Structures are given as C-alpha cells and as structure tokens.
Amino acid sequence: MRPALLTLALLLTAARAATSPTSAQAQAISRIAQATYSACGQQVRLSTPLSLAALDMLHGHTSDQALQRHAYRSWKAQFYTATYHGNLSWLRTALANRCGDWTDLDEYGLATDDTRVVLITAREDAVDLRQTDRWLSEFLTLTNRARFQGQKCGTTLMNSTTPLTWDPVLARAGATYLQDMVRLNFRGHVHAGDGSTPLQRAARLGYPGGVGENLQYNAVTPQEAVTSLLGSPEHCLNLMNPAYTRFGAAVTNGRPGTLFATYWVQEFGTAP
Secondary structure: OOOEEEOOHHHOOOOOOOOOOOOHHHHHHHHHHHHHHHHOOOOOEEOHHHHHHHHHHHOOOOHHHHHHHOOOOEEEEEEEEEEOOOOHHHHHHHHOOOHHHHOOOOEEEEEEOOOEEEEEEEEEOOOOHHHHHHHHHHHHHHHHHHHHHOEEEOOEEEOOOOOOEEOHHHHHHHHHHHHHHHHHOOOOOOOOOOOOOHHHHHHHOOOOOOEEEEEEEOOOOHHHHHHHHHOOHHHHHHHHOOOOOEEEEEEEEOOOOOOOOEEEEEEEEOOO
C-alpha cells in the first residue's frame, strides 16, 4: 500500500491554502494526536517539514537523516513509531499518558501507510525572541562572570579583569549586523554587502572607541553561547581583553535555508 502522508494541502498545489491533511487515516491520527497533546496541556501545531521527515522515516531513513533532509534543526524532538495495522483505538491508547514526552514541544508531523505510523513531535532550534531583553541581560552577566573568574584561552592564561558596562550604540550595531547576516545569508565579521568591519559599523552609529566582535551560531541560550565562545581560544581572548570596557549584544533566529538556526553577537568597545 502506498504511504499516505499527513501533510498540508499546500504540498499538493502551491496555490491552495495550507489547511488540511491529505488522507482520511492520517486525518484521524492527527485528531488523536491533537487530543493527546491537548490532554497534556500542550498546544502543538502541524508542521510540513516534520510530516515530510516522518514520511522519510517510514521509508527507512534514520531520524537524524530525515530531519536533515528537510533542514529542520530541532532543539528537542520525540520520535514515536508503531505498527498499528489501522487500529485507531489501539493507537489512541498507546499514545495516552505520555505527557512527559511532549513537554516544551510545539510542532508535530506524521506519516502512515495504514499499517505503520511515524509521529514526530519537536521544537525547532530557535531562541524565544519574546524574551530578548532577558537573554541579553544574561549574556552580559555571564560574560562579566567569565571575566571575573579568569580563563584559560587555549594555552594562554587570562587573569581576572574588570566588568563591562552596557552600551546601546554597540548593541544597535550588533543587532543591525545580525539582521543583515540572516537577510544576505553569510557568516563572519566582514559584511557581505558593503565589506564593512565591526569598527566601521559601530563608527557609523557614532561609537568613538575601538571595537572587537565575537559571533556565535546555533546556541539557544546565553549560557550555551558563552560556553561555546570560551571554548574557542580566539573568541575567549577577545572576551577577556582588559582593554574593553563597554559591551553591546544581539541575538536573532535564522530562516529556512540560512546557514545557522540562531545568531549571537558580542560587541566590545574601548573607552572613547
């Protein structure tokens, strides 16, 4: 029997709205899944990439392969596979009382051939930008904590140094740069469009001192970002540089097709 993919009508024709699954059996399983999530207090929406990944798993791909094939970067994912022989009552019972599996997840996709079913529930690897102020405050706190503690950056021991203070101009320079990185889909410290450096970008906005920059990709929390930066000798040395006294930062998420799922930037400034 040909596998029937639960997905959206958008996959059948680009001109139609993405509103409904494509097979009666898949629709029934979707209703069961939604009821299960709801009973657990979770609001979980249907995801086309996850449904396509579920179909790939039905065809023999591993879970990692399936997600990679559809450019889905997951922060957390649960994979449920079963042979249910079309028995929806059995499947409903099997999915019940699994609330712990769905915690913090907000998307699902599934595929079925009416004998087997694959259900993927996940949360995309992304920063909750509604809490940007909190993340950036933590980013500064963790950076200053690292400076206070002293660090070993590769083979170089860096002594404890002074804390940084927040600078809105540096923060604006970083935020603008991240937006351009996502829009133009590039990486690194030299702007792909105008060739500008961190110093030039900050100077345009009126910052009068010297500037250094750290970039980190794919972290979901400030702690992950700082830990990653400290693990790189070059970035660690930049972060620990006692010449810097000012700090700005920004964070944003990538888009489908961009190089990275998340983007973090630290902008360091010397005194004017």
